[in-house]
Amino acid sequence: MAFFILLLIILCFLVSVRLFLYRTTLIYRLKKWGHWIEDQIHVHQSLKVPEFNGNNQENLFYRKVSTYLNSLSTIEDSDFTNIISGEKPNGIVLCLDDDQTIHDTFLGARVYWTNKVEKIEEKNLRKKTFLLKLKKKDKRRILQSYIQHIFRASEDIESRCKELKLYMNSETLSGDHGSIGRWRSVRLSHPATLETVAMDSDLKKKVKSDLEAFLKSKQYYHRLGRVWKRSYLLYGPSGTGKSSFIAAMAKFLSYDVYDIDLLKIKDDSDLKMLLLQTTSKSLIVVEDLDRFISSNSKAVSLSGILNFMDGILNSSCGDEKLMVFTMNSKEKIDPAILRPGRIDVHLYFPLCNFNSFRTLANNCLGVKDHKLFPQVEEIFQTGATMSPAEMSELMISNRGSPGRALRSVITALQINVDARVASTSTSVGGKNGMRLHHDGVLAVEKSSSLAETSSVLVMDSSCSVPVVKEFQKLYGLLRMKGSKKIGPSDQYSGSMERSR
Numbered sequence: 001m002a003f004f005i006l007l008l009i010i011l012c013f014l015v016s017v018r019l020f021l022y023r024t025t026l027i028y029r030l031k032k033w034g035h036w037i038e039d040q041i042h043v044h045q046s047l048k049v050p051e052f053n054g055n056n057q058e059n060l061f062y063r064k065v066s067t068y069l070n071s072l073s074t075i076e077d078s079d080f081t082n083i084i085s086g087e088k089p090n091g092i093v094l095c096l097d098d099d100q101t102i103h104d105t106f107l108g109a110r111v112y113w114t115n116k117v118e119k120i121e122e123k124n125l126r127k128k129t130f131l132l133k134l135k136k137k138d139k140r141r142i143l144q145s146y147i148q149h150i151f152r153a154s155e156d157i158e159s160r161c162k163e164l165k166l167y168m169n170s171e172t173l174s175g176d177h178g179s180i181g182r183w184r185s186v187r188l189s190h191p192a193t194l195e196t197v198a199m200d201s202d203l204k205k206k207v208k209s210d211l212e213a214f215l216k217s218k219q220y221y222h223r224l225g226r227v228w229k230r231s232y233l234l235y236g237p238s239g240t241g242k243s244s245f246i247a248a249m250a251k252f253l254s255y256d257v258y259d260i261d262l263l264k265i266k267d268d269s270d271l272k273m274l275l276l277q278t279t280s281k282s283l284i285v286v287e288d289l290d291r292f293i294s295s296n297s298k299a300v301s302l303s304g305i306l307n308f309m310d311g312i313l314n315s316s317c318g319d320e321k322l323m324v325f326t327m328n329s330k331e332k333i334d335p336a337i338l339r340p341g342r343i344d345v346h347l348y349f350p351l352c353n354f355n356s357f358r359t360l361a362n363n364c365l366g367v368k369d370h371k372l373f374p375q376v377e378e379i380f381q382t383g384a385t386m387s388p389a390e391m392s393e394l395m396i397s398n399r400g401s402p403g404r405a406l407r408s409v410i411t412a413l414q415i416n417v418d419a420r421v422a423s424t425s426t427s428v429g430g431k432n433g434m435r436l437h438h439d440g441v442l443a444v445e446k447s448s449s450l451a452e453t454s455s456v457l458v459m460d461s462s463c464s465v466p467v468v469k470e471f472q473k474l475y476g477l478l479r480m481k482g483s484k485k486i487g488p489s490d491q492y493s494g495s496m497e498r499s500r
């Protein structure tokens with residue numbers, strides 16, 4: 001009997017010790033000391049994974065390690081860490097703090113990762129490196145397969161929750177000799193998709209299949225000894241969807257976007273440095289190239305731009321890149337810029353026609369057909385037109401009533417016709433077409449007419465100024481009416497975010 005009582009007392013004691021250990025930090029401290037003692041008796045080796053390599057190119061392995069470490073459960077159990085908001089609403093993501101160390105185990109070996117950050121105050125830069133520390137005896141056994149494991153795990157995570165990024169280049173700081181960390185990124189949140197951009201449906205199909213063919217042709221490009229890249233020129237009047245189309249292409253391909261602001265570039269070598277830091281599977285965008293060229297900026301030379309377009313520079317930092325240039329007009333552009341090989345696909349973005357009107361009516365008003373459609377079609381046949389941006393603005397501000405929205409479109413088109421009739425400018429009628437270039441490259445060219453019509457509308461001040469004024473009056477009127485019915489809480493700015 002006494003034996004059983006003794007056993008019970010011992011059991012109770014052990015349970016209370018266990019409870020005590022687990023309810024306090026004691027067990028945690030004991031484990032930590034155990035690991036510390038073990039670490040002291042082993043020889044360790046350290047390996048650095050810097051963010052940039054010697055040529056200031058981004059080290060792709062650094063990004064993989066970052067994705068991998070931020071997904072480890074040990075980051076959750078660490079003493080402290082950073083919490084940032086994730087892509088999903090109310091979602092959070094944990095990420096390592098500066099100089100924070102966490103551990104990982106692989107094939108029974110314990111390794112340590114430290115997020116080393118060196119601040120260079122005068123250049124306002126942060127030099128980042130991941131430091132891997134592991135036992136020398138484990139190195140030969142696990143290192144190769146551990147690195148493979150990191151690649152596989154990070155690719156898996158990236159494909160599961162790929163969040164597209166929009167990178168923008170920042171100003172060069174005076175005295176800055178490198179371009180480390182000049183790209184600033186935000187989440188690509190532009191809502192446009194290839195489905196929502198109003199565009200001729202055959203053309204959209206051709207662009208889609210061109211993009212898909214590009215994705216599949218890695219072997220082909222390599223066999224030809226060519227850099228795996230493709231260049232698009234998107235040109236057309238303002239507000240016709242060029243920037244929206246870039247965002248749509250990025251989403252379709254699942255590519256990040258690097259939006260290069262040439263005005264923030266110091267010289268040709270600065271442009272080269274920035275390009276070296278772009279990653280593969282990305283869209284490299286230069287908006288309003290015509291405006292930059294006509295500004296006669298001395299910072300970037302024509303040969304700097306041509307080299308960039310040739311993709312020579314990019315070949316050293318991984319390929320699978322799509323370059324996109326936008327222009328309002330390519331008329332005054334040096335033909336060297338536009339030659340095949342530099343620009344593979346020319347895509348013209350026209351002002352609205354009846355088909356694009358139908359797509360916009362469906363997108364903005366949810367209306368596939370309406371009794372006012374024949375009237376709209378008739379007025380388009382007289383040569384009236386306006387940009388999709390203006391048309392969608394009218395529809396969105398009157399979205400409470402499709403009938404009112406369509407009437408406002410008819411009135412705006414009528415104003416446009418009247419202004420054109422009043423104008424002394426002459427324009428020729430016709431249609432836009434798409435054609436295949438002699439080298440088999442898909443090209444959509446503005447053929448004579450509507451393109452001419454649009455250039456008269458956009459560029460001839462004698463008619464565009466009254467049109468703009470009339471539109472402003474009309475928008476004002478419609479907004480007032482709209483706001484009375486819809487109410488202030490339902491106001492909508494009507495303009496989509498630009499992809500910059």
Ligand SMILES: Nc1ncnc2c1ncn2[C@@H]1O[C@H](COP(=O)(O)OP(=O)(O)OP(=O)(O)O)[C@@H](O)[C@H]1O
Pocket residue numbers: 196197198199236237238239240241242243244245328349388389390392494495496497498
């Ligand atoms: N083809 C289109 N289909 C759908 N929406 C369009 C289209 N064109 C323009 N829009 C709408 O008009 C707005 C402006 O378009 P966007 O910025 O893409 O035009 P852009 O051609 O890049 O103009 P800019 O030459 O002035 O930069 C966007 O919010 C977009 O919703």
Ligand SMILES: [Mg+2]
Pocket residue numbers: 242243244287326
């Ligand atoms: Mg634009």
